[in-house]
Amino acid sequence: MPAMSFYESIKQGLTEALAFAEGREVGAVVDKVEVPEVDVAAIRASTGLSQSAFARSIGVAQRTLLNWEQGRRRPTGPRKCLWR
Numbered sequence: 001m002p003a004m005s006f007y008e009s010i011k012q013g014l015t016e017a018l019a020f021a022e023g024r025e026v027g028a029v030v031d032k033v034e035v036p037e038v039d040v041a042a043i044r045a046s047t048g049l050s051q052s053a054f055a056r057s058i059g060v061a062q063r064t065l066l067n068w069e070q071g072r073r074r075p076t077g078p079r080k081c082l083w084r
Contacts, residue, residue, distance in 0.1 A: 041069040 004012070019026045044054045044065070055065040067073040 037074065040065070040075065044069070 016026045016028060020028045020030075044051065047054060047057075049057065051065055051069070052062050055062040058065075064073070068075055
């Protein structure tokens with residue numbers, strides 16, 4: 001049997017992803033990645049930047065950075081991956 005074309009491989013993967021999202025068993029292997037908590041204040045301090053400058057450099061509001069540093073909130077989603 002000939003090897004699957006690039007297009008066919010992507011199509012099969014997308015079809016399986018949709019089936020998985022709908023809750024159907026497709027034999028998919030799901031890996032969960034745990035990203036450890038980070039000390040945002042220590043990271044910012046190591047840069048020598050002010051809160052304002054650091055917040056701008058990573059594209060978040062200064063208030064958001066303040067909440068992270070004071071432990072009221074934690075980075076989530078794509079922002080959490082900044083610290084790897």
